[in-house]
Amino acid sequence: MRVTVLGAGSWGTTVAALMCRRDHEVLLWARNPDVAAEVDEQRSNEAYLPGARLPARLRATADLERASRHAELLVVGVPTGAFREALELTRPHLAPWIPVVSLSKGLERNTHLRMTEVIKEVLPGRPAAALTGPNLAREILAGQAAASVIATEDLTVAAALQRELARGVFRVYTHHDVVGCEIGGALKNVIAIATGMAQGLGVGDNTRSAVMSRGLAELTTLAVAMGGEATTLAGLAGMGDLVATCMSPQSRNRHVGEQLGLGRSLDEILGEMRMVAEGVKTASTVVELADHHGLDMPIARTIHDVVTGRIRASEAYRGLTRAVPAGHELDPG
Numbered sequence: 001m002r003v004t005v006l007g008a009g010s011w012g013t014t015v016a017a018l019m020c021r022r023d024h025e026v027l028l029w030a031r032n033p034d035v036a037a038e039v040d041e042q043r044s045n046e047a048y049l050p051g052a053r054l055p056a057r058l059r060a061t062a063d064l065e066r067a068s069r070h071a072e073l074l075v076v077g078v079p080t081g082a083f084r085e086a087l088e089l090t091r092p093h094l095a096p097w098i099p100v101v102s103l104s105k106g107l108e109r110n111t112h113l114r115m116t117e118v119i120k121e122v123l124p125g126r127p128a129a130a131l132t133g134p135n136l137a138r139e140i141l142a143g144q145a146a147a148s149v150i151a152t153e154d155l156t157v158a159a160a161l162q163r164e165l166a167r168g169v170f171r172v173y174t175h176h177d178v179v180g181c182e183i184g185g186a187l188k189n190v191i192a193i194a195t196g197m198a199q200g201l202g203v204g205d206n207t208r209s210a211v212m213s214r215g216l217a218e219l220t221t222l223a224v225a226m227g228g229e230a231t232t233l234a235g236l237a238g239m240g241d242l243v244a245t246c247m248s249p250q251s252r253n254r255h256v257g258e259q260l261g262l263g264r265s266l267d268e269i270l271g272e273m274r275m276v277a278e279g280v281k282t283a284s285t286v287v288e289l290a291d292h293h294g295l296d297m298p299i300a301r302t303i304h305d306v307v308t309g310r311i312r313a314s315e316a317y318r319g320l321t322r323a324v325p326a327g328h329e330l331d332p333g
């Protein structure tokens with residue numbers, strides 16, 4: 001099968017490398033010609049995956065028309081802010097029937113759409129799926145075992161994509177609940193900022209656990225309000241990804257939160273990062289969705305307040321970082 005992967009960042013490059021096996025001709029598209037040339041000629045992508053060696057079979061190009069014409073399966077791993085534009089540029093050169101898989105975790109800023117909804121709008125008539133789960137790119141490229149979920153309504157398509165995407169110790173499960181899976185992947189990034197912030201402020205492990213547990217409740221609340229199933233969020237696409245992202249020093253969202261907790265400004269933090277931390281923008285979209293559905297989502301709302309500069313990180317954790325005042329030692333029940 002001829003596979004095209006759009007987006008030569010950490011995850012797009014990793015998935016492209018995973019899919020390089022005897023029966024797949026994988027072409028990775030990078031908008032930056034230098035990155036494409038580096039992947040194609042030197043088998044590396046130092047800006048996004050420093051030190052990693054990529055498969056000799058992997059080809060890369062900065063020519064989007066060539067990449068689009070190549071595709072029998074299109075995999076899209078550009079950040080959510082660039083997702084629609086990448087599909088629109090691809091559309092004129094793309095075969096009509098091919099499946100499209102989103103790797104991206106977030107929601108479209110103004111429309112609030114999930115990425116498979118964007119695929120259906122821009123490329124109607126093609127099966128749309130989301131690959132999601134606890135999948136920190138560097139570990140997977142290093143060959144460590146991981147599990148992921150391919151979510152699409154048609155389980156025949158899901159099973160076919162599962163066969164194409166799974167490789168060795170990278171295990172792929174199918175899921176029919178696309179809403180639950182995509183909302184889990186988007187919102188866990190916001191909760192990872194909150195957990196990182198707790199880390200930066202020096203709170204204890206109990207507090208971080210509380211943030212993650214209550215964060216999981218927010219993932220579930222929003223997913224159910226949008227038509228997803230609560231049980232989905234108890235699996236890889238919810239709790240699994242939440243735990244990996246909130247706990248791992250590799251997470252960019254957790255890093256942003258930690259730096260905010262240390263008292264640095266968002267502009268300063270993002271100014272130093274080449275990679276995307278989707279949770280920063282997702283926080284605002286989630287608050288708009290919570291308002292729309294009348295949901296109580298205090299953690300997402302607090303992160304929104306911090307990243308938009310309404311409050312400081314230390315104010316967000318007021319009461320969690322101080323000693324318990326006299327007279328409040330007992331559980332109020």
Ligand SMILES: NC(=O)C1=CN([C@@H]2O[C@H](COP(=O)(O)OP(=O)(O)OC[C@H]3O[C@@H](n4cnc5c(N)ncnc54)[C@H](OP(=O)(O)O)[C@@H]3O)[C@@H](O)[C@H]2O)C=CC1
Binds near residue numbers: 030032081104105135
């Ligand atoms: N990294 C991970 O472990 C995982 C990431 N994801 C999700 O995958 C998506 C991509 O993440 P990731 O690969 O990590 O991101 P990175 O920040 O590592 O890379 C982003 C890539 O997208 C490209 N890009 C940025 N803006 C545009 C644009 N306007 N048009 C075309 N290409 C663009 C960048 O190109 P350039 O170099 O030119 O800026 C770069 O190649 C995100 O939604 C993320 O949440 C999901 C699972 C795991």
Ligand SMILES: O=C(CO)COP(=O)(O)O
Binds near residue numbers: 134136252
């Ligand atoms: O989605 C991810 C792991 O599953 C990657 O998380 P970050 O974008 O925070 O690095």
